[in-house]
Amino acid sequence: MGCSSEQRYAAEPGEQTVAKLHTQLSVEMDYLLYLPEDYGRQNRQWPLMMFLHGAGERGSDVARVTAHGPAKLVSQGADMEFIIVSPQCPAQSWWPQETAALGALLDQIVKKYDVDTQRVYLTGLSMGGFGTFALARTYPERFAAIAPICGGGEPLLASRLKDVPTWVFHGERDNIVPISRSREMVEAIKKAGGDVKFTVYPQADHNSWDQTYDNPELYKWFLSHSKK
Incomplete structure (x- = not known):
């Protein structure tokens, strides 16, 4: 059945009117959730860390997310002072x-x-490093600090990160994601007046995440930041 002209057109031809799109986002995504050992025993709010895995952990088996990073550490019994959410990216997607x-x-x-919404942190490796830059750029008001590892981003949009403390990590010998991808983001954030640190591992290849996530200083650095 055809539509009447009133149904097909929002206005008469040659006119411009105001309209509004109203819809709800429907998403489905598996994730791992870690709660600190003392969660629920103390009347307090907890810092939240979101961890974004690399491309090799995509798919529908969420256990694969425990291969690296904070998700790996807590699966091995580490007690961390964060609520940690570790989502799994769909197989054919990209963070x-x-x-x-x-x-x-x-x-x-x-x-x-x-x-504690004043202490929400974001980190990720490789594809997750790209995702960290992208998510923080999209919602800069949500994060107290971010730590992208061997990733990259959009330098032309780096000004959106100027108020988000950022610690970038990369291996000098990375032959998967060139270190130039991190360098250009660091320089762009600095140029925008942002607060950014850059750690380069001279002997590391693409795997610059093990020594980063094994370093207690990263978590101390996160916890030293809260949103103003």
């Missing part, structure tokens, strides 16, 4: 394409758990 879904996941975690 920078999933910023809306990740934002919705943050909303859900904040609503459901005792999260």
Whole structure:
């Protein structure tokens, strides 16, 4: 059945009117959730860390997310002072394409758990490093600090990160994601007046994440920052 002219057109031809799109985002994403050992025993809010894995952990088996990073550490019994959410990227996707879904996941975690919204942190490796830059650029007001590892971003949009403390990590010998991808982001954030640190591992190749996530100083640095 055809539509009437009133149904097909928002206005008469040659006119411009104001309209509004109203829709709800429907997303589905598996994730791992870690709660500190003392969660629920203390009347307090907890810092939240979101961890974004690399391309090799995509798919529908969420256990693969424990291969690296904070998700690996807590799966091995580490006790960490954060609520940690570690989502799994769909097999055919890429973290920078999933910023809306990740934002919705943050909303859900904040609503459901005792999260200190002034201390929400973001980190990721390789594809997750790209995702860290992309998600923080999309929602800079949400994060107290970010730590992208062997990733990259959009230098032309780096000004959106100028108020987000950032610690970037990369291996000098990385032959998968060139260190230039991190360098250009660091320089762009500095140029915008941002607070950025850059750690280069001279002997490291693409795996610059093990020594980063094994370093207690990273977590101390996160906890030293809260949103103003």
